[in-house]
Amino acid sequence: xxxxxxxxxxxxxxxxxxxxxxxxxxxxxxxxxxxxxxxxxxxxxxxxxxxxxxxxxxxxxxxxxxxxxxxxxxxxxxxxxxxxxxxxxxxxxxxxxxxxxxxxxxxxxxxxxxxxxxxxxxxxxxxxxxxxxxxxxxxxxxxxxxxxxxxxxxxxxxxxxxxxxxxxxxxxxxxxxxxxxxxxxxxxxxxxxxxxxxxxxxxxxxxxxxxxxxxxxxxxxxxxxxxxxxxxxxxxxxxxxxxxxxxxxxxxxxxxxxxxxxxxxxxxxxxxxxxxxxxxxxxxxxxxxxxxxxxxxxxxxxxxxxxxxxxxxxxxxxxxxxxxxxxxxxxxxxxxxxxxxxxxxxxxxxxxxxxxxxxxxxxxxxxxxxxxxxxxxxxxxxxxxxxxxxxxxxxxxxxxxxxxxxxxxxxxxxxxxxxxxxxxxxxxxxxxxxxxxxxxxxxxxxxxxxxxxxxxxxxxxxxxxxxxxxxxxxxxxxxxxxxxxxxxxxxxxxxxxxxxxxxxxxxxxxxxxxxxxxxxxxxxxxxxxxxxxxxxxxxxxxxxxxxxxxxxxxxxxxxxxxxxxxxxxxxxxxxxxxxxxxxxxxxxxxxxxxxxxxxxxxxxxxxxxxxxxxxxxxxxxxxxxxxxxxxxxxxxxxxxxxxxxxxxxxxxxxxxxxxxxxxxxxxxxxxxxxxxxxxxxxxxxxxxxxxxxxxxxxxxxxxxxxxxxxxxxxxxxxxxxxxxxxxxx
Amino acid sequence: xxxxxxxxxxxxxxxxxxxxxxxxxxxxxxxxxxxxxxxxxxxxxxxxxxxxxxxxxxxxxxxxxxxxxxxxxxxxxxxxxxxxxxxxxxxxxx
Amino acid sequence: xxxxxxxxxxxxxxxxxxxxxxxxxxxxxxxxxxxxxxxxxxxxxxxxxxxxxxxxxxxxxxxxxxxxxxxxxxxxxxxxxxxxxxxxxxxxxxxxxxxxxxxxxxxxxxxxxxxxxxxxxxxxxxxxxxxxxxxx
Numbered sequence: 001x002x003x004x005x006x007x008x009x010x011x012x013x014x015x016x017x018x019x020x021x022x023x024x025x026x027x028x029x030x031x032x033x034x035x036x037x038x039x040x041x042x043x044x045x046x047x048x049x050x051x052x053x054x055x056x057x058x059x060x061x062x063x064x065x066x067x068x069x070x071x072x073x074x075x076x077x078x079x080x081x082x083x084x085x086x087x088x089x090x091x092x093x094x095x096x097x098x099x100x101x102x103x104x105x106x107x108x109x110x111x112x113x114x115x116x117x118x119x120x121x122x123x124x125x126x127x128x129x130x131x132x133x134x135x136x137x138x139x140x141x142x143x144x145x146x147x148x149x150x151x152x153x154x155x156x157x158x159x160x161x162x163x164x165x166x167x168x169x170x171x172x173x174x175x176x177x178x179x180x181x182x183x184x185x186x187x188x189x190x191x192x193x194x195x196x197x198x199x200x201x202x203x204x205x206x207x208x209x210x211x212x213x214x215x216x217x218x219x220x221x222x223x224x225x226x227x228x229x230x231x232x233x234x235x236x237x238x239x240x241x242x243x244x245x246x247x248x249x250x251x252x253x254x255x256x257x258x259x260x261x262x263x264x265x266x267x268x269x270x271x272x273x274x275x276x277x278x279x280x281x282x283x284x285x286x287x288x289x290x291x292x293x294x295x296x297x298x299x300x301x302x303x304x305x306x307x308x309x310x311x312x313x314x315x316x317x318x319x320x321x322x323x324x325x326x327x328x329x330x331x332x333x334x335x336x337x338x339x340x341x342x343x344x345x346x347x348x349x350x351x352x353x354x355x356x357x358x359x360x361x362x363x364x365x366x367x368x369x370x371x372x373x374x375x376x377x378x379x380x381x382x383x384x385x386x387x388x389x390x391x392x393x394x395x396x397x398x399x400x401x402x403x404x405x406x407x408x409x410x411x412x413x414x415x416x417x418x419x420x421x422x423x424x425x426x427x428x429x430x431x432x433x434x435x436x437x438x439x440x441x442x443x444x445x446x447x448x449x450x451x452x453x454x455x456x457x458x459x460x461x462x463x464x465x466x467x468x469x470x471x472x473x474x475x476x477x478x479x480x481x482x483x484x485x486x487x488x489x490x491x492x493x494x495x496x497x498x499x500x501x502x503x504x505x506x507x508x509x510x511x512x513x514x515x516x517x518x519x520x521x522x523x524x525x526x527x528x529x530x531x532x533x534x535x536x537x538x539x540x541x542x543x544x545x546x547x548x549x550x551x552x553x554x555x556x557x558x559x560x561x562x563x564x565x566x567x568x569x570x571x572x573x574x575x576x577x578x579x580x581x582x583x584x585x586x587x588x589x590x591x592x593x594x595x596x597x598x599x600x601x602x603x604x605x606x607x608x609x610x611x612x613x614x615x616x617x618x619x620x621x622x623x624x625x626x627x628x629x630x631x632x633x634x635x636x637x638x639x640x641x642x643x644x645x646x647x648x649x650x651x652x653x654x655x656x657x658x659x660x661x662x663x664x665x666x667x668x669x670x671x672x673x674x675x676x677x678x679x680x681x682x683x684x685x686x687x688x689x690x691x692x693x694x695x696x697x698x699x700x701x702x703x704x705x706x707x708x709x710x711x712x713x714x715x716x717x718x719x720x721x722x723x724x725x726x727x728x729x
Numbered sequence: 730x731x732x733x734x735x736x737x738x739x740x741x742x743x744x745x746x747x748x749x750x751x752x753x754x755x756x757x758x759x760x761x762x763x764x765x766x767x768x769x770x771x772x773x774x775x776x777x778x779x780x781x782x783x784x785x786x787x788x789x790x791x792x793x794x795x796x797x798x799x800x801x802x803x804x805x806x807x808x809x810x811x812x813x814x815x816x817x818x819x820x821x822x823x
Numbered sequence: 824x825x826x827x828x829x830x831x832x833x834x835x836x837x838x839x840x841x842x843x844x845x846x847x848x849x850x851x852x853x854x855x856x857x858x859x860x861x862x863x864x865x866x867x868x869x870x871x872x873x874x875x876x877x878x879x880x881x882x883x884x885x886x887x888x889x890x891x892x893x894x895x896x897x898x899x900x901x902x903x904x905x906x907x908x909x910x911x912x913x914x915x916x917x918x919x920x921x922x923x924x925x926x927x928x929x930x931x932x933x934x935x936x937x938x939x940x941x942x943x944x945x946x947x948x949x950x951x952x953x954x955x956x957x958x959x
Contacts, residue, residue, distance in 0.1 A: 007738045015745060036752035044745045051741070115767040116774060162915060202771075205778060234912050235939060242942075267782070340826070344833070347794070356837070360844060371852050372859055382859035384875045386926070386940075389855050393848070412794045423793050467792070474791045494788065525911055525938070527889055605915050624913055628887050676890065678912045 002067060002146040005055040009139050009146075012048040012099075015041050016133035020126045027122035027195075035122045039110050042125060045132055046103040053087075053100045056145050060087050066152040069093060069145050075158035077553045085169035086159050091294060091309075092145040094172060098290065099135040101173075101180040102128070105210065109184050113206050120203050123191030124184075131183055134316055142309060161560070161586050161604045167228040171221055175248055178218025179286040182251060184210040185258075186283025189276050193327040196334050198276060204262050209703055211262075211279070215255045216699040222248050223692045234607035234622040236523065236680045238688070241390040246369040247292040250362050251285035254278050257358040260408075264351045267413070269338030271348075273328065274355055276335065280324035285362075288317055298372060343415040350408045357401050364393040399452050402511050405504045406460035409467060409497075428462035450519035453511055460508035464501045471498070495704050502698025506691045513687030517618075521682040529674045537681030539619060540570045546625075546673050547580065548665035550658075560584045561600055561661060563625035563668055565675055567610055579610025581623045581677075595638025596645070597660055601627070613686050620680040629671050633664055772818045779811045857926060862896050863903040870929045873937065876907070882919045891936075896923065909936035916943040 019041030026034030056067075060083050065071040073093075074086040088097045106128040113121055139145065163169070185207040192203040225245065226238040239245065258278040264271045291313035292298065328335070341348055367374070368385045375383040410424045436444075436455035444451045468487070471494070475486040491498040522537030533542040547564040564582030568575060588594060588603035610621045637660050641653075648656065786803050789795040795803065859875045860868075868874065876896060881904050884895035890910040897904035899922070907927060917923065926940035 001734065004734050004737050007734075008741065011741065011745060015749065018749070033752045037749055040749045040752060044748045047748075048741070048745065115770040117771070118767060202775075205774070234915055236912075266778075267785075341830070341833075360841075363844075364848065367848050367852065371856060375852075375856065383852075383856035384859050385852055385856045389851060392851065410794070412796065413789065414795075414799055417796070420793050420796070470792050471788075474788070494785075497785075497788075525890075602918070605918075607915050622912065626887060626889075674889075676912075 001055050001059070002148050005052045005146040006140075006144065008048045008052040008055075009136055009144070012045045012052070013133060013136035013140050015044050015048070016129045016136055019045070019129040020133065023122045023126040023129065027119075027126070035125075038122060038125050038129070039114065042103065042106045042110050042129065042132075045129075045136075046107040049096070049100045049103045049136075052145075053096055056087050056093060056096060057084060060084060063156065064152075065154070065156050066148050067145075068147040068149050071149060071153050071156045073157065073159060075156040077557060077559070078156075078159050079164075081166070082159050082164055082169060088172050089159060089163060090145070092139065092143040092147075094176070094294075095135055095139055095143060096145050097173065098176050098180060099132060099139065101176050102132055102135065102183060105181055105184055106132070109188075109207065109210060117188070117202055117206055119195045120188060120191040120197050123194050124187040124203075127187035127190050128183065131187075134312070138309060138312060142312075161584070161606045162232075165228055165232050167224045168232075171224040171228065174217050174221030174224060176290075178214050178216075178221055178248075179251070179290055181210050181214030181217060182255060182279075182282050182286045184214075185279045186286075189279045189283075190323070190327065193276060193331045196331060198272060198331060198334050201262070201266050204265065204275070208259075208262065209705070211255065211259050212699065212703050215252065215259055216696065216703070218248065218252045218255065220692070220696060222252060223689075227689060230685070231609055231611055232607070234609065234624070234678065236609075236620050236622065236678060236682075238685075241365075241368065241387045243298040243369045244293050246365050247289040249365055250369075251282045251289055253358050253362040253365070254282040254285060257355045258282055260351055261355050264348055268348060270341070271352065271355070272335040272337060273332065274352075276328055277324075278355070278359075280320075280328070284317060284320040284324060287313070287320060291317065298369065345411070345416040345421070347408065347411050347413050350404055350411055354401070354404050354408065357397055357404065361394060361397045361401070364397070365390070395449050398511060399449065399456055402453065402456040402460060402508055405507060406456065406463045409501060409504065410463050424466075425463070427466055428459050431462040432456070432459035447519040450515040453515035457508040457512040457515075460504055464505050467501055468498070491701065496702050499698045499700070499702030499704070502701060503695050504698075506694030506696075506698055508691070509687050509694060510691030513684045513689075513691060516684035517682040517688070521680055523678065523680040525676065525678050527674055527676045530672045534677070534679060536679045537617075538571060539576070539679075539681050541621060541677065541679045542568045542570070543675065543677065544568050544578075546669050546675070547582070548668045550661055550665055551584075558587065558600070558658065558661065560586045560606075561665060562608070563627065563665070563673075563675075564608070565623050565625075565677070567621055567623075567677070567679075569612070569619050577612040577619065579612065579619070579621050580608075581610035581621050582608035583623060583625050584608060595635070596641040596657065597637035597664075598634050600661060601634065615686055617681055617683045618685040620682065622678050624676045625668070626674050626676070627668070629673065630664055630668060633667060637664070769818065769821050772814055772821060776811065776814045776818065779807060779814060783807045783811065861898050861903075862905045863898050863901060865905050865929075865934070866903070868929045868934075873926055873928050875924060876905075876927050876934070877922065877924050878904075879922050880917070880919045885919050892917070894919070896925075906933045907936055908933050909941050911936070911938040911941065914941060914943045917941065918943075 019038045022034040022041070023038030026032070026036075026038060056069075058064075059067045059070050060074055061080065063070065063074060063076050063083070069090045069092055070086075073090050074083050078086065087093045106125075110121065110125060110128075117124075185204075188203040188207045189198075192198045197203060222245070225248075229240075230236065230238040255278075258275065261271050261274050261278060265275050291309070295310050295313065297310065341352070343349065368390050372382045372384050375381065406428065407425070410428075412420050412424070432455045435458045436451060439445075439451060439454055444454065468490075471490045472483055472486045475481065475490045476483065479486070479489075481489065524534055524536045526534045528534060528543040530543055530545050533540050535541070544566040547562075547566060549562050549564075551559045551562065553559045562582045562584040564580055567579045567581065569577050569579060584606045585601050586603040586605070587600045594602050607622050610623075612619045641657065641660070644653075644656075783804065786795060786800060786807060790797065790800040857873045857875045858864075859877060862876070862878050865874065865876065878896040878898055881895040881897045884893075884904075886893045888908070888910075891908075892913050893906070893908050895904040895906050907925060909925065922944040924940075924942040924944070926937040927934035928937070929935075
């Protein structure tokens with residue numbers, strides 16, 4: 001079947017190249033049949049790549065180790081869910097996933113616009129097929145998922161234990177969905193620029209939902225990574241300004257600016273240059289993000305290896321940057337604004353400021369991420385920047401951003417007068433400042449940046465609440481409905497607006513959570529022996545006793561050895577919770593040079609974090625066991641088993657090994673071992689995840705398809721009115 | 730390469746060719762009819778968007794984000810644009 | 824003030840703000856970044872300056888200490904290695920043979936690692952390891 005998979009990808013590449021040719025030919029010569037053939041090529045590629053992906057998945061699920069990628073990333077003992085997800089834990093599998101998602105969304109958008117955008121669509125098709133051809137070429141010539149091993153091993157290498165977490169497996173598909181969805185508006189922007197159709201907002205209207213969906217998926221993907229980092233890794237943080245994290249954030253920032261800025265173009269015909277520039281930048285950054293993860297050019301915890309794919313990607317990114325700049329300059333006449341900015345206190349101005357802040361943030365993150373390369377080019381030495389530098393700039397920018405998200409939806413178009421400013425802002429401002437005063441009295445003033453964020457967050461919630469209140473009032477005045485029904489129909493008829501408001505509330509909660517947990521957390525690293533207690537943030541952490549266990553798989557094989565602790569957490573003498581942090585040691589598969597007993601401690605190690613999440617604060621702990629005292633026993637075990645090697649039948653040897661390991665873990669407990677603990681109490685961390693859920697819900701509402709109002713009857717009424725006025729005028 | 734794989738590849742090849750090449754042998758009359766329907770669909774989409782804008786503007790007026798004079802001006806402009814679209818729809822036969 | 828003049832003033836203000844931000848970025852990044860070095864670069868290290876060290880953990884050099892871990896870091900391809908003493912939470916993937924990034928300061932003959940700055944690179948994903956593993 002591998003050969004079929006290979007053939008499908010080769011066919012996909014050929015069809016993509018064909019599709020580009022006929023789409024361009026049809027566009028230039030205005031020959032409908034070639035354009036349709038080009039569109040059908042996209043459908044065909046979707047089918048071909050789906051087939052290829054299915055073959056790969058099948059190989060993983062059936063543990064077909066003849067496939068090289070299955071042998072190196074999966075094993076028979078890997079649980080089924082992770083077997084399926086292991087498909088994209090490899091370079092070649094992830095590229096295939098990217099191509100598959102691209103082909104799906106491309107099919108969706110081209111099918112949905114097959115009767116519209118007749119001038120722009122063929123060019124957009126060509127661009128999308130260009131991306132498809134690029135990735136297909138990589139898969140065919142450089143990194144094939146269908147390489148076969150001459151001799152299929154009996155067992156695979158298995159999935160890295162660090163990745164055996166649901167978040168970690170959903171994280172890549174989410175990110176890739178975000179990246180690939182952003183290529184859709186990118187492609188249509190390119191098409192609109194080439195055909196000088198950028199004046200009308202048609203290309204925006206057709207791709208707006210894709211941009212919003214991209215934004216949503218990318219955001220969720222980023223948050224899943226943060227969540228995994230917090231709850232699975234032993235450092236207790238959720239964001240490290242790591243280059244790969246930053247690479248996924250960049251298109252999200254410019255994408256946020258884009259989905260807001262297009263509203264101004266739709267309403268007032270302004271910011272056209274901004275919009276095309278933002279969407280072209282977002283698409284380019286999405287490709288850059290895809291590339292950075294696998295390039296190895298920057299030092300990162302996600303160092304997925306220096307690969308051979310660097311050069312093709314750099315060329316593609318170069319073409320995208322050069323082409324984008326060229327297109328915008330070439331069509332600048334068509335991108336002229338239809339209206340001018342009347343006042344700096346207007347919704348148009350706030351949206352413009354929003355663009356500026358987001359682009360500034362993106363620039364800061366970009367600069368900090370690529371600084372090692374820039375510095376090397378400028379000064380000859382590689383230099384790197386740490387989180388404090390990033391925080392210096394992103395914190396004030398984030399505060400301004402949250403503030404703008406409270407002002408934007410409410411401020412008047414064209415020019416805010418003192419009268420309507422008072423009407424719209426007085427209540428939320430008073431509420432927010434009042435809350436700020438209260439918090440300051442409780443000690444929040446010691447961290448002014450966090451306090452500012454709290455005030456701005458409160459402002460957002462208050463102003464959105466006011467919007468809902470007023471909207472329900474208007475609706476009830478119009479229809480006499482009860483409040484709950486009015487709320488439902490208000491949201492249903494104005495999905496974009498009220499879904500968007502909900503997203504703002506979610507983001508405010510998220511940022512408040514980030515501010516509180518960064519500014520007011522208490523962390524301690526301490527070494528304890530059983531019975532000892534340490535304090536952090538008003539809580540007492542007592543290392544009650546050591547734990548240890550040997551875990552076996554369902555097949556009876558030894559999976560890992562865990563050393564842990566029972567930690568009692570108290571506050572003011574009262575017991576709050578018992579946490580059980582652990583460190584798990586997986587056996588090394590590579591047995592060269594390692595003793596039969598020792599190899600169980602030389603493989604991967606994972607932390608099991610002890611975490612109690614709460615609405616007001618999280619209590620978090622991770623531990624590192626001190627197993628130095630066990631080393632003599634382990635070494636002795638190595639000697640004994642090495643000497644006895646081959647003298648016992650395998651089952652007995654396995655049993656003896658099991659007994660030796662059980663003895664070691666018992667010895668650990670008996671020795672009352674010291675351990676190093678990291679304990680953290682962090683306020684409002686849960687608000688980050690809750691805020692993310694609210695963002696997701698709001699985004700879904702805003703995305704939801706269908707007419708925003710009962711279509712036929714109302715439009716007929718409007719049509720009659722418009723026609724009537726036409727007769728009168 | 731075994732016979733089954735070869736068969737599958739050939740079948741896929743034929744299917745792809747059929748999907749991709751079929752429009753090239755299409756009917757001119759059908760195409761023209763299709764084009765007219767497409768134009769109507771595009772105008773309908775524009776019309777719906779314009780109506781949305783008119784409704785949004787009214788909402789903005791009622792919630793105090795648009796002054797009455799601004800709303801009057803905006804509403805007039807939007808309705809004029811709606812009329813243009815309706816006229817175009819009439820001409821296209823929708 | 825005529826609108827054209829207003830717009831020009833706004834443009835000037837906006838551009839000035841952008842230039843200011845850019846200058847601030849460049850200045851602070853030159854000031855607060857630490858030099859990225861390999862072990863062989865550290866032979867000329869100055870005491871007290873912080874460096875971002877990248878390299879591989881030398882096989883057999885890892886010793887647990889009460890507060891953390893002591894180990895040696897060598898060039899990716901090479902023999903020069905330096906001793907590092909690190910206090911703090913040791914990341915899960917840390918082990919000998921892996922590539923690490925750590926911010927260190929020279930103290931006497933050893934390099935002391937800054938808390939929480941030890942980063943171990945995830946080894947097993949998109950590497951050319953497949954061929955290496957198959958052949959080893």
